[in-house]
Amino acid sequence: MPANPSLAASLLKSLLNIWSWLFLALILAFFEIYAQVETGNTFLFRVYNLQSIAIAASQILILALGLTLVIVAGHIDLSIGFTTGLAAVVMALVIRWAGPEAGWLTVIAAMLAGILAAVVIGLVNGWLVAYLDVPSFIGTLGTYGVARGAALIVAGGATVSIRSDEARAIGNGDIAGFPVPVVVAIVLSVICHYLLTHTKFGVHTYALGASRASVERAGVDVKRLLILLFVISAVTAGISGLIYTGRFSAGAANAGEPILLYAVAAVFIGGASLTGGQGTITGTVIGAIIIAVIQFGLVFSGLPPYWQFVAVGLVIIVAVLVDQSKTRMIGGRT
Amino acid sequence: MTPLLEARGLKKRFGGNEAVSDVNFVVNAGECVVLAGDNGAGKSTVIKMISGVHAPTAGEVHFDGELLTGKTPEGVRTAGIETIYQDLSLADNLDPGLNLYLGREKIRHVLGLPFLDRAAMRRDAAEVMKGLGIELPDPAAPVRDLSGGQRQAIAIARAVHWQAKLVIMDEPTAALGVPEQREVMALIHRLKEKGVGIILISHNLPDIFAAADRIIVLARGVVGGERRPAETTDEEIVRLMMGAHA
Numbered sequence: 001m002p003a004n005p006s007l008a009a010s011l012l013k014s015l016l017n018i019w020s021w022l023f024l025a026l027i028l029a030f031f032e033i034y035a036q037v038e039t040g041n042t043f044l045f046r047v048y049n050l051q052s053i054a055i056a057a058s059q060i061l062i063l064a065l066g067l068t069l070v071i072v073a074g075h076i077d078l079s080i081g082f083t084t085g086l087a088a089v090v091m092a093l094v095i096r097w098a099g100p101e102a103g104w105l106t107v108i109a110a111m112l113a114g115i116l117a118a119v120v121i122g123l124v125n126g127w128l129v130a131y132l133d134v135p136s137f138i139g140t141l142g143t144y145g146v147a148r149g150a151a152l153i154v155a156g157g158a159t160v161s162i163r164s165d166e167a168r169a170i171g172n173g174d175i176a177g178f179p180v181p182v183v184v185a186i187v188l189s190v191i192c193h194y195l196l197t198h199t200k201f202g203v204h205t206y207a208l209g210a211s212r213a214s215v216e217r218a219g220v221d222v223k224r225l226l227i228l229l230f231v232i233s234a235v236t237a238g239i240s241g242l243i244y245t246g247r248f249s250a251g252a253a254n255a256g257e258p259i260l261l262y263a264v265a266a267v268f269i270g271g272a273s274l275t276g277g278q279g280t281i282t283g284t285v286i287g288a289i290i291i292a293v294i295q296f297g298l299v300f301s302g303l304p305p306y307w308q309f310v311a312v313g314l315v316i317i318v319a320v321l322v323d324q325s326k327t328r329m330i331g332g333r334t
Numbered sequence: 335m336t337p338l339l340e341a342r343g344l345k346k347r348f349g350g351n352e353a354v355s356d357v358n359f360v361v362n363a364g365e366c367v368v369l370a371g372d373n374g375a376g377k378s379t380v381i382k383m384i385s386g387v388h389a390p391t392a393g394e395v396h397f398d399g400e401l402l403t404g405k406t407p408e409g410v411r412t413a414g415i416e417t418i419y420q421d422l423s424l425a426d427n428l429d430p431g432l433n434l435y436l437g438r439e440k441i442r443h444v445l446g447l448p449f450l451d452r453a454a455m456r457r458d459a460a461e462v463m464k465g466l467g468i469e470l471p472d473p474a475a476p477v478r479d480l481s482g483g484q485r486q487a488i489a490i491a492r493a494v495h496w497q498a499k500l501v502i503m504d505e506p507t508a509a510l511g512v513p514e515q516r517e518v519m520a521l522i523h524r525l526k527e528k529g530v531g532i533i534l535i536s537h538n539l540p541d542i543f544a545a546a547d548r549i550i551v552l553a554r555g556v557v558g559g560e561r562r563p564a565e566t567t568d569e570e571i572v573r574l575m576m577g578a579h580a
Contacts, residue, residue, distance in 0.1 A: 198449045200439050203432055207425035214425040218437030219408055277427040 016326045020269055020286045023315075027290065031297040043300060051179065057292035058185035061285060062240040063256060063263035065192045066233030068284045071267050072196065073229050074209040074276020075129060075136035080237035080263065082147035083121045084256025087114035087241030089151045092160035092251025095167055107166040114245075115238045121147050122234025126227030140230075151253035161250040171246025181243050188236060193281040195232075205229065209276030262291050265312055269319040273327070290315065336399070338363045338531040339384070339415075339500055343393035346379050353379045355555040357393075361500065366522060366532040368542045371552035372575050377535045380552070381502055384533075385417045386410040398499060416493035417502040420509070422485055426478035430470060430488050431455030433477055434462065434495055462491040466524055468517075483514035490521050493530075500531040507541055519544050537575070539568050553577040 015022070028044060035043035043049060063080055070077045094110035095102050102110075121143055128139035175183045196202040204225055207215045216222055237256065244255040266287035272279025294315065295308045337360035344357040354376040361367045369377045382388040384395050386407040394403040397413055405413065424433050432439070432455060440451040440458075456473045463470055468487045470480075477485060486506055493501045503522075507515040522545050525532060536542050542549055543563050551558045551574035559574040 194447075200441070200450070203428065203436070203439060203450065206427055207432075207436060210425040210427045211421075211423065213419075213421060214423045214433075214436060217407075217419075217423040219411070220437050277425075 013326070016322055017271075019322050020271065020283060020290065020319075023318075024286055024290050024293065027293055027297065031293070031300065034301055038301070043297070049296065049300070053289070053292045053296050054182045055179055056295055057288045058179075058181040059240065059243070060259050060262045060266050060291055061185045061288035062181070062188060062243065063237055063259055064266040064284050064288055065188050065281065066229075066236035067263055068267050068270070068272060068279055068281060069192065069196060069205055070136070070229050070233045071272045071274070072209050072276060072279045073205045073226070074212075075226070075229070076264075076274075077125060077136065077140045077230060077233045077237075078260075079121055079125060079140040079143040079147055080233060081256040081260030082144050082151060082253070083118045083234050083237040084241040084244065084260075085251075085253040086121065086147045086151040086154075087118045087238035088245045088251035088255040089155040089160055089241075089253055090114045090117045090251070091167075091242055091245045092162050093154060095162045095164050095245075096160060102164050102166070104166050107164060107170070110167075111170075111242050114242050115235060117150075118234040118238025118241070119231055122231035123227065125234065126230035129230065130223040130226035148253060155251065155253055159250045159252045162245070163249065167246045168249055169246070171243055171248065181247070184239065184243060188239065189281055189285055192232075192236075196281055201225070201228070206277060209278070262288075262312065265316045265319075266291055268323070269315060271323070273323050287319075337361060338365075338398060339402075339533075340396045341380070341384065341393070342396070344380060344383055344390050344395070345392040346376075346383060346388060347391045353555055354383070354390075357552070357555075357557055359550050359557065359560070361531045361533060363499070363531050364526050364529045365547045366526055366534055366545050368534045368536055368546040368549045369552060370537060370542055370549055370571060370575060371558075372537060375552040375575070376555040377552055378504070381417065381504065381533070381535060384410070385415065385502060411496075414497065414499040415502065416496065416498035416500075418486075418489045418493065418504065418506065420504050420506075422489045424477050424485060424488060427476050429456060429474050429476055430459040430463065430480075430491075431457075431473065433488055434459045434492050436492075438496075458495070459488070459491065462495050463487060466491060466494070466521055481514060482510045483517035486510070486514075486518050487521055490525065494525070494528065498530060500533065501525060502533045502535075504535045505538075506534070507536075507538065515541070539571065542571065543568075551575055 031043045035041050063084060067077055067080060091110045091114035094113045095106060098106040125140050125143050128134040129136045170180060173180045196205065204215050204220050208222065208225060212222065241255055245251045267279060267284050269287035269290055270279060270283025272283065291312055294311045298308050298311060299305055339361040341357055341359050344354055346354040357380055359367065369380065371377045379388065383390045386405050386409060390403060394401060396402060397415065400413065402410060402413060425436060431452060435455045440454050441448045442451045460470055460473045466487050468484060477488060506518050510518065522532060534545055546563050549561045549563060549571060551571060553575060554577055558577060
């Protein structure tokens with residue numbers, strides 16, 4: 001990198017750093033103009049629309065939060081899609097076993113059981129990567145299959161429907177006027193942001209993503225760090241499963257499958273890199289909102305819903321291109 | 335004067351291959367000893383036996399009045415020996431402050447919650463670097479934005495800041511341009527002024543003569559010769575590196 005980057009170059013660099021914000025503003029403006037011209041209505045300034053976007057974004061975000069930490073550390077967790085499903089099914093089964101009279105205590109116990117199932121998957125992932133040196137892409141692809149199979153087996157291959165007002169409140173209730181999933185997403189985002197930017201754990205995660213030798217020679221227990229990362233990732237995935245069961249009054253093995261790819265996309269749109277060492281929770285939040293806006297906006301504008309896959313796919317490619325040009329501008333990673 | 339570090343009869347065998355046969359030398363405080371030798375002469379193996387990475391097959395290392403052999407790499411660091419590897423072990427995406435404190439970060443509490451004290455760590459880094467004669471243009475910039483010489487200085491600053499009594503440097507100038515090589519040489523002199531002992535691994539003759547108080551030449555796993563720079567020449571050192579016995 002030159003000692004005095006020219007003004008234009010540094011301007012371009014800062015633009016690349018905030019491109020996801022710009023992109024979000026751009027698509028919001030696009031859908032607003034589209035709505036005004038086509039229907040004479042507003043897209044953005046309607047509570048129902050905002051709420052729908054917020055809920056969709058929350059579902060993606062909760063799954064993406066723990067994943068962000070894992071990706072910053074230079075790894076990936078593909079198992080989360082079915083960790084979500086496993087937690088959802090376990091929670092539903094416990095409530096069903098308890099019968100229709102299940103009260104709050106049962107629901108809370110069911111949720112704990114769901115999280116526990118997720119933690120087991122997280123521990124296995126961490127153990128594979130930390131102790132057996134299995135590349136995380138392969139290791140978590142394996143547990144993806146295991147979690148999927150386990151969820152289908154315990155659910156008997158079917159969706160486990162439940163009748164519980166308490167569970168419904170978890171998925172559909174309000175806290176101070178905000179839908180519960182949105183509140184959960186906000187709280188978890190704040191916690192993960194704190195962990196990543198203000199704690200030793202966060203610094204070691206970034207350092208691990210940049211160079212394993214740097215943290216190892218600093219005396220950090222890298223194995224413990226890796227296990228912690230995969231457990232956190234599994235826990236946020238599990239929480240997303242609990243919300244699913246609450247929202248739909250049913251646990252399904254494939255609860256997380258449709259949003260797994262979106263969660264991965266949100267992290268990369270948010271500025272993370274497959275090589276590790278970069279990425280932020282704020283970025284992932286923006287990434288999740290971008291995807292939710294695209295999803296809802298396309299439905300809103302009456303296009304066949306399948307276009308959302310194409311649109312999100314294109315955004316992922318743009319995100320990767322932005323990351324590459326950023327890397328080139330900072331002189332490559334050595 | 336008792337030496338700061340003393341290696342006695344170090345030997346290391348890997349399977350049937352004897353990488354180091356019988357190595358003896360001492361390092362005094364404030365002295366820079368260069369371990370010179372061709373590739374495969376056993377320089378790295380000797381260093382790893384000191385830093386605790388390898389256990390010697392025979393022989394022992396004494397440091398600052400205690401037996402070092404048998405300690406873990408962590409224990410050796412705690413005893414006061416810092417090893418700076420060629421890759422510097424820096425986290426490129428973090429600022430100098432966080433790199434200085436990596437693994438021992440400064441924490442302040444806000445409402446009972448621990449928060450990293452980034453500002454304090456940055457200030458300390460800038461100060462330690464200043465003590466080494468290096469002014470950081472932007473203390474908040476990630477380390478990857480710095481020059482090779484400045485990055486080397488951060489690795490050295492880490493050793494200085496944590497009160498290392500002996501610093502082992504593995505080919506510190508290998509990947510650097512000429513001006514940066516000079517910076518590193520200046521850093522080595524400042525470390526010596528602070529009374530820190532240095533073991534420098536090198537096979538670059540100008541570096542060897544610029545930095546060394548004593549040159550220990552390794553050849554095929556034994557000490558081929560020990561010279562003071564003023565008493566020897568390039569040719570003699572090369573001859574010793576090639577394995578000719580003096």
